[in-house]
Amino acid sequence: MNNNIFPCLWYNGDGKESAEFYCKIFSGTITSDTPMVLNIELFGQKLMLLNGGPQFEKNASVSFMVLCETDAEVENYWGQLSDGGIVLMELGEYPWSKKYGWVRDRFGVTWQLYLGEKQSEQKIIPTLMFIHQNNGKAMEAMKLYTDIFPNSKIGNVLKYGEGVGNETHEVPENVQHAHFEIDGFSFFCMDNSYDHKFDFNEGISTVVMTDNQQQTDHLWDALTTDGGTESMCGWLKDNFGLSWQIIPKKLIQLMSDSDQEKGQKVAQSMMKMQKIVIKDLEEAYHS
Template sequence: MSKPIYPCIWFNNNAQEAAAFYCEIFNKASILESNPIVTRFTAGGIVFMLLNGGPKYKVTPAVSYFVYCNGEGEINRLYEALKEGGNVLMPIGKYDWSPRYAWVQDRFGVNWQLDVEEINNEQKIVPNLLFVNKKNAQVAAARNFYMNTFANSMQLMDMPYPPEAGMGNGTLLFAQFKLNGFIMNAMSSTLQHEYDFTPGNSFVVECDDQKEIDYFWETLGAGGRYDMCGWLADQYGVSWQIVPAVLSELMSNPEKGPRVIQAFLKMQKFDIQTLLDA
């Protein structure tokens, strides 16, 4: 696995519109590729894939994107842009964990947490997993599972619940960690929520060979659910796409691409040799 993980967001056939909006508001953002099914762009030091998947799945606040804004001017600008036509879940202001923070659901339904603070990394946008209801004590276990799954992982920050929360000694409210160099956040809530993880937000793992595909498929999917076309949900309900790194190149081949698509539509776990032979 030579490339980092990157997030995929499911859209109801307006992925290109959303990508154009994000590239307009985020600094140094640009489109990498775009076709009727998939648009990929880079912003905040990471790659996003936006998928035109239709109405089957929707995003939820269980996955959001933390933006470390490095200044009041930037957080104010992004707050105004993202809340237009969307919903403010937590208005911009001072909170216990930040001198200036906001949580906004934009007009496409995607959730963003804005923090005035700086992060000491090129990655300025960090996906966040929110563990709610019966899962709200599982942040540490999930973090450890992911760190044990991915090489070159590192624990960056742990923030336990205060004793008065009644969550048990050492239960994590927030954690930040690296998976193969890719920073992720995880947090929990003591409130009851009517949502959970869905395939509306997933994480793509591009694999260099069949051995890597087999490893991530079996390890991440253990205790979870296996779907079609490289998709799975892990034991916590978080969705992943385990795909060959060569897939984009094969699909873009005018002569071979249609056969490759027909081949992988029949697969659960990807078989690289079958794709190459298509």
């Protein structure tokens, strides 16, 4: 599992409350705690919680599958996550799992609790839903991502025509459920034709910590090609509208310097950038 790749959840001031909530449920720890950014560790996995303001709301286009090993585990998580939340699919037996449920918690994060055989060393797996103009593009997206990132692969792919539970008349060739890895980090994905009132946005993004400028340039250029869009401070959207943050590790090192004035200069330089340029950060640091 690669902890240089991890989800970032956007909050409007309630990131700390959310961090404590998840750490209580999943026996995790808060590893970094600032007014804007909190990092938590759940089952050895890193998640970033960003108090960014009211601009974006999290939604079910990116949910989190929790792979559970016992009935009791599912029920424990379900009871706590559904408290004050909204049930999207009732907890019960389904063709794909003897105990499964889908819930939106009180902070707007959606979770799929799944009882079954362990499919990955990752306990929590981000799950991408390709809807609206992206419906039918899950396979295309997996091919793009696994081509861009090293140590990547497409795993099991179940299409609607091959599976069970296709009462919704989905296109048989579309993906009902699939697993893929980018640089050792697991994702699930699916196509869905339902007219949901949401889609990919900045509310949930994927952070990739890069080792150098070459890696930063490669990922940035590859993800913004053919319809992707550049944003500020290392943020971008790929051509499916999924948000990414491509962040050199050097940025964190320079901003964390014990000399606060130097760290502020680096932060100010970063705020003016779209793609992060390490050389310019170092010049600001030494200025």
